Amino acid sequence: MNQEIDIQDRPKYINPYFGGVLLGLVLLLTFYITGRGLGASGAVKSAVVTTVDQVAPEHAGQNTYMKNFISDDHSPMYNWLVFESFGIFIGGLLSGALFGRIKKLRIEKSPKITNKTRLFAAGIGGILFGIGSQFGRGCSSGAALSGTASSSFGGLLVMLLMFGTGYVVAYFFRKLWI
C-alpha cells in the first residue's frame, strides 16, 4: 500500500479528546436544559410501539410492555428521543458532508469475511442490542454515558459490564474485524 496515497485518502477525524470534551459539553448542556441525558434506543422503541399500534392496536394495548408507552392524546412518536435521534442523523449528515465522508452506499467489514456475514452479524448484533437496551434501561448513550455522567450506579454498571463483556467475547469474533 502506498503510504503517500493512504495519507491523502484516509478520513481525517477530529482529535478523540477534542471529541470527548465536545461530547461532554453537549451532554452537560443537555442536562442543563432538559434535566436528562442523551439517548438513542428510545427512538427505536417508539417506532416499534407506533408500528405495532398502527398494525394491530388491540395487540399493542394488551401488551404489558408496550402499553406503558401508548397514550391517547398523542402518538408514541411524539417523543423527545425521537426528535433527538432524528437530530443525531442530521448531525451525522452535516459532519459527513463537512469532512467528505458521505459516499455511495457501502459495507464496512474486515477483508476476511463476506458482505453477507457482515450484514448477518450486524443484524444479530442489532437484535441483541435491542433486547439488551430494554433490560439495561438504556443503551450506551442513555445508560452508560448519561447514566455515569449523572453519577447513577446503574449507568456505571452497564458501562463496565458492556465493555467487559465485549473484551471477554472479542476473541471469538475477531475475524469480523481484523
Add this chain to the structure above:
Amino acid sequence: MNKNYIILMGILILLAAGLLVLPLKNNSKQLDPEKLMWDIVQPTRYVSTDEVAKMIIERDPLLVLVDVRPTEDFQAFSLPTAFSFPVDSLATDDAIPALTFDKRNLVLYSNDDLKSDQAWIIAKRLGLKNIYVLKGGLNRWIQTIIQPEAPAESASEAEFNLYAFRQGASQYFTGGSISIEQGPQAEVNVSRKKKAKAAEGGC
C-alpha cells in the same frame, strides 16, 4: 507524547480535585435569611376572612386551606375543605411534599395569627411558595363571617355591602349548606403534587 496532553490530563485531575476542596455548600433549598426577613416585614402574606369566605363559597380551585392547629381542634371544627397540618408536622421530612401544590394558594389558619404566622415563617424558610396567612384566624372568622356585626347607620355603603355579604356567608356556613359544613374532613380531596418530579429520561 505531546506535552499538551499532559497539561490536559493535569487540568482534568485538578478540576476533579477542586471539587473535593470546595467548602461544604449549604445544599438545601432553604430561603436565604435576608429574603426571609424581607418577606416577614411585608404584610402581603395576610388574606382577610372575607376573601377566604368568598373563595370557599365560589369553590375557588386554587384555594388550599391548611389548619395548623392541633389535630383534636381540627376534628372539633375546621373550615370547609381544609386539611389538618399541625405546626409540629413541619419538623418532618414529609412537610415539603405535603405542602407543595402546583400554583395553588395555601392559606394557613389557626385560632388567631400567631401559630399560623409561625408556621408560615418555617414553611417559607423551607422554600415553599404561594403561602398565605388568614388574618385574625378563626377568632376573626367567627367575628366577621359567622356573627357579623351590623355597621352603624352612618356607615358607608361599602360597609353595608360588606355586611350583606357577611350575612349571606354566615347563612352559607351555618345553616344554608349543612352538607358542606358537616363533611369537611370527607371532602379533603386535595390532589397533592408529588415531590418535584425529576425529568424522565430513557434511552
Add this chain to the structure above:
Amino acid sequence: MGPLIPQGIIPMGWDFVIALLIGIAFGFVLEASGFSSSRNITGVFYGYNFVVLRVFFTAVVVAMIGLQYFDYFGWIDLNQIYVLPTYLSPMIVGAIIMGVGFILGGFCPGTSYTAIAIGKIDAMVFTGGLFLGIFLFSEFFPFFEQFYYSGNMGNITIGEFFGISNTLFTLIFVVIAVVAFYVTWRIELRVRKNMTQYKF
C-alpha cells in the same frame, strides 16, 4: 436555575426543537470523532484503536465534573436531574447482552444513526435488528416481566452505593480515566506496529 425545561424557564413547546438541536450536536460530534465506522469502534476491543474509550471517558469526565460544579454554583439543581434507576439483575443481563451485540454489530444505536447518514449498509441492517430486537422484547415481555422489574434499587447514585461522596468518586474516576488513556496509548502503539492498514 437549571435544568431549564423542568423548571419551566424554557416553555415545554420548545422541547422538541431543543431535542432536535441537541441531537444534531450529538450526531455531529459522534460522526466527527469517527463513531460512524464500526471498525473504528470495535478497535477498542482489539487494541488497534481506542477512540471509543478516549471519547467516552473524556465526555463522561467532563460532564460529571461540569454537573457537580454547576450544582455547586447553583446553576443546576442535581435533585431535578434524572438519575437512571438501578435494577441490578436485569441491568447486568442487559449489559452482557449489549456487550455481545456490540462486538457482533459494531455499533451502538446512536452511532448507527450517524453511520446510516454517511451511507453504511451494515448500519441500516443494525438499526433494523434493533427494531426487531425491541419488538421481540415487547412480544415476549410477559415471560420475564417479573425479572424485568426485579432488583430495583431506586435512583441510587454511585457515591451512595459505595458509601463515598460523589465528588470523591469523580476524582477516582478521573484518575482511572487518565491512567487508561496512558495505558491504551501504549497498547495502541504496539498493536498498530503489527497491523496492516485497513480500509474504512
Add this chain to the structure above:
Amino acid sequence: MHVHELNPKKTMVTMIIFVVVIIIGLVTLSKPRLNYAITPEETVMLVGSEEGFVYPYELEDILNKTIDTIVLVDIRNTFQFGRGHIPGAENISSVELISKENIKRLEDLKNAGQVVLLYANNLVEANGPYMLLRQIGFDNVKVLMGGYSYYKIWKDKLADSYSDDSYFMGTADYDFAEVAKSNSVATNGNSNSETKAAIVVDRKKKGKAAEGGC
C-alpha cells in the same frame, strides 16, 4: 487505518474555555451574608416552647432597673416610636434589623451577655423578626407579649397585669364547633357574650415572676 488529528490544540482551547466558565462560577458565587444557625426542626421546637416570650408584668423589673441585662428594642418604625415608646427602648425598625450595622450591634450585645427584648405594637408583629433572629443564631433575643399597645394601657399598673390575660394569643375565643352549629343569623351581633361564656380556654400557665425567663 483511521487517523485522528493528533494535535490537541483545539482540545486545549475548549478545555480552557470550560475552566474559565468554572472559574467565573467560582468568582461570582454569592455567599449568603447570614446563615441559619438552627434547623427547621429546632425552629418548630422553639415555636412550641415559647421560652422566648416575656410577660408584660416582667417589664416592671426591667424598667425599675432591677434587672440590667436587658436591652429593649422597639422594632416599629421611627414615626410610631416617636409618638410613644417604652422608656429606655432603642429604636431599630424591623426593616433595618438585619442590616450590617445592626447585626454587628446585636452580636456585641450577645457577646456582652445582654438579652435583647423586641417589641412592636403586638406580639404577632414582633414575632416574625424574633423568630428570624433566633434562627440565625441570636439566642439572646426575646419578645414582649402584648406589645406596645398592651403596655400603653397597663403602663401604670404593670404588676397588676399578672392577673390579666387578654394579651394571650393562640387561644380560641369561641367554641368554634358550637358557634358554627348554632344558626347564628338570627342572633348575630349580640350573641358573642353568650357563646363566649362556654369557652374552655386551655391556656399556658404563667411562670412565676422570679423565673420569668430573663
